[in-house]
Amino acid sequence: MALAAKPYLQRITAQFGKEVDxxxxxxxxxxxxxxxxxxxxxxxxxxxxxxxxxxxxxxxSIALALGFGIDGGSRNISLNTALEAAPLHQSLRLSKSFKTPRDRYFFRAESFHNVATRMDEIFERTSASAQSLHARSHGEAFMAVLLEKFRGKGLYLLDEPEAALSPNRQLAALSAIHQLVRDDSQFIIATHSPILLSYPNAKILLFDGTGITEVAYQDTEHFAITRDFLNHYPRRLQQLLDLD
Structure with missing residues (x-):
């Protein structure tokens, strides 16, 4: 029986040094x-x-430990345009699969513009070029990356990918993620989207004041608050806006 390649990234372990403040x-x-x-x-x-x-x-921090730039993109793009310091990655130890992913990408919504600009510089194209991500809306650009740049058998880190996506596009992104998972891909996603969170059998880790806890989809605030608001929106608006 063949050994399973995934998860490409199995575990991270923290080893904090004495210098940590x-x-x-x-x-x-x-x-x-x-x-x-x-x-x-x-x-x-x-x-x-x-x-x-x-x-x-x-x-x-996981992305940096894997060799990505903090602004995101592939590992061939090393950008830190905001000159951000992210020391946590130095304390992380990675446990990986025996098999290396064929494709890797770190998508960070807030700095995706910088990655798109760098891509234009590398390929010597203007922002008006049809191939430029700047020629598309933020949501269209992300979907282009998801559908055209992600090649499968990859490790993909996504930071709030829903930021520029309509609900319909979030559904399309969910479908694209599933196709990539079926093609031996692994995703780690930071999100606020109850649509993306619905992915079947995913592991959901809640970060809060008590630390990090695994939770079920229907136990998340994202699911409960969205369902409650949609089912009772006239009353919820009345309460929130103090309407008569």
Missing amino acids: WDRHPYNVPSVRGLESISFHPDVTFFIGENGAGKSTMLE
């Missing part, structure tokens, strides 16, 4: 402070939590 970000964030290890699902692992809970910080 526990009073400074990101080490003062509970999910980082209490980090021991995280095991990943062979197909899809989600990071969820409120803003500031540490999910994006963790994802970008």
